[in-house]
Amino acid sequence: MIRDRYLTAAALIRALFAGTLAVCLGAAAALAADSKPVKKGETRKAPPGKRERIDCMVGTEDRQARIAIDVLGGKIQSFAYYGKTKPRTCSMDVKRSDSYSKWEDNGNVTVVTLTDETGAFLIDHDKSQYRFIFREIDRMRYCGMQGKINGTLIVARAQNKYNCTVERLFIENADPGEEKKAN
Numbered sequence: 530m531i532r533d534r535y536l537t538a539a540a541l542i543r544a545l546f547a548g549t550l551a552v553c554l555g556a557a558a559a560l561a562a563d564s565k566p567v568k569k570g571e572t573r574k575a576p577p578g579k580r581e582r583i584d585c586m587v588g589t590e591d592r593q594a595r596i597a598i599d600v601l602g603g604k605i606q607s608f609a610y611y612g613k614t615k616p617r618t619c620s621m622d623v624k625r626s627d628s629y630s631k632w633e634d635n636g637n638v639t640v641v642t643l644t645d646e647t648g649a650f651l652i653d654h655d656k657s658q659y660r661f662i663f664r665e666i667d668r669m670r671y672c673g674m675q676g677k678i679n680g681t682l683i684v685a686r687a688q689n690k691y692n693c694t695v696e697r698l699f700i701e702n703a704d705p706g707e708e709k710k711a712n
Contacts, residue, residue, distance in 0.1 A: 578602020585684055587693040591615040594695050596682055598659060598690070605639060605652060605659070619672035646679070658685040
């Protein structure tokens with residue numbers, strides 16, 4: 530009986546050793562596959578690149594525009610906009626691969642179309658700046674008020690620091706003849 534327990538324990542140790550060896554050999558094979566030379570005409574998948582988080586604000590406490598941008602490998606992954614014209618506020622958070630937006634990249638330009646025909650963003654970017662063009666963004670969905678948001682917000686790099694400028698960011702009211710400067 531003691532011999533049977535010994536054999537069972539020995540069999541268990543052998544099985545564990547064999548399993549550990551298989552895992553190690555599998556990992557070695559995976560590493561070897563990664564280190565194979567690239568064949569002519571093929572490209573190796575590049576690492577995702579540098580992650581950068583950018584945020585800036587323009588304006589005063591009562592009247593301001595803020596934006597935060599998440600960039601990975603030179604591509605914008607998400608952005609959040611907050612605007613305030615006291616007492617009104619507006620806020621939106623748009624992420625790549627969420628169910629509320631469709632992202633299309635074409636060189637230095639990214640078009641973000643919001644679902645349910647609630648507007649679009651055109652993002653033009655290069656090494657020195659990000660230009661966000663707001664196109665007919667539904668204000669009700671993001672601000673809880675009637676109207677559309679149109680205009681441009683620029684985030685520019687200057688001496689390793691980012692600065693925001695608002696070239697034009699208007700809200701169209703229900704009365705098309707009346708425009709008010711927005712957040």
